[in-house]
Amino acid sequence: MKAPRWRLILNGKSAGDEPLRGAVQALRARGVALSVRVTWEAGDAERYVAQAIAEGVDTVVAAGGDGTLSEVATTLAHRDECADDLPSLGLVPLGTANDFAAAALIPDAPDAAFELIHASAAQAVDLLRIDAHGQTHWCANLASGGFGTQVTVETDDGLKKMLGGLAYLITGIAKLGRIEPITARIRGNGFDWSGDFIALGLGNGRQAGGGQALCPDAVIDDGLLDLTIVPELSGEVGATVGTLLTEGRNAALDRVAVRAQLPWVEIESTQPLTLNLDGEPLEATAFRVECVPRRVRMHLPPGCPLLAVPGNPLPLAVDDDAPEPGPVMVPA
Structure with a gap:
């Protein structure tokens, strides 16, 4: 069986996190091909996600706070491919507030967050698109x-x-x-x-x-x-x-x-x-x-309170001519 390929995109502010380092080593020992990229400045996450897609990575993991999650999700969202053809998205909460992770009940400990990603199927989730100044x-x-x-x-x-x-x-x-x-x-x-x-x-x-x-x-x-x-x-x-x-x-x-x-x-x-x-x-x-609707696929815990529809039956394609x-x- 082919080993899963993951790309961890880590906020540079958390580069010295020892529990994360130990969790990465443990996951590699279980057979996950996990590589790490560290963001230091604007544009890093986009470049790393593009590389992951080009290399056929199965799952991109954002390690950081809400901003890191949004930056990685944004890079997936504005690709031309549909969600099913893109890597799934995981989250290891390392920020200050971790508002999304707290509401979604994603565990704070890196090893538990990795286990969630490894054990759970990705769910199709919505994103917000904001247009301003063209x-x-x-x-x-x-x-x-x-x-x-x-x-x-x-x-x-x-x-x-x-x-x-x-x-x-x-x-x-x-x-x-x-x-x-x-x-x-x-x-x-x-x-x-x-x-x-x-x-x-x-x-x-x-x-x-x-x-x-x-x-x-x-x-x-x-x-x-x-x-x-x-x-x-x-x-x-x-x-x-x-x-x-x-x-x-x-x-x-x-x-x-x-x-x-x-x-x-x-x-x-x-x-x-x-x-x-x-x-x-x-x-x-x-x-x-x-x-x-359904712009990315994300690994979330069973019974996640942010999910309303088990299995996400909403259509991937939206009919622009249908009445709103x-x-x-x-x-x-």
Whole structure:
């Protein structure tokens, strides 16, 4: 039987991780032909994935945080081949927050993450495609704007290294007194909203920024993105903060959020808006965000809460002439 061929694409910040080194050696001892490439600068992941595809590698493993996962998934996504003809995708979480891995229940320990990839069949999953300034970007987990994005962008790297996800909470508390709303129009198929918002989530996955569950019901195999808008709170601040203290963050979000599930949305803002795409900021005044069904195949744990449809029966090809479904409204 032919030995499986894997390519590990490792974020350079984690190049000295000893548990990962031991897990790599153990996997090689089990007969997996595993080679390692380390990313140091922009473009490295794309080059390494292209090489893996050209060499017929079976599985590409992203070792890092949400940004590394998104970078590797992006490189697979913009290839001309369909998902079935590309290497499958695995994840070894080594980042600070690991929001996608946490929501998907992918284990933190490198040896356990490798075992998951080795033992589980790859599932076809969706990705988000974002068009702005005439260029296309991709997002594997969640695109966010407003307050949450400001917190993520402004959280100090040293603080994140020391405190992990708690660093985002500390930064968020520090910013509470200076939240400035953003005026925008957000529309999709059968959905149209205009006004001022302080936070925006466009979820393939559920959470970002160290555990901010902006899209708590999102799944990654339904062909829809989950939209969450948190309008300017005005007189509801006291009630919302009270709910936050007594019932938790999700209950506070439910009190004020506007939510929908849509195949696409278009965003127009009166001022430059920054969307955080799995850690990468993208600024524009107009965006089109589309959920692309079954764009990559990923190894996920049995019973993964981000999967809604066992076996992923959605079609690989999308009929552009078919009528689009209306939005699925989620009561807040």
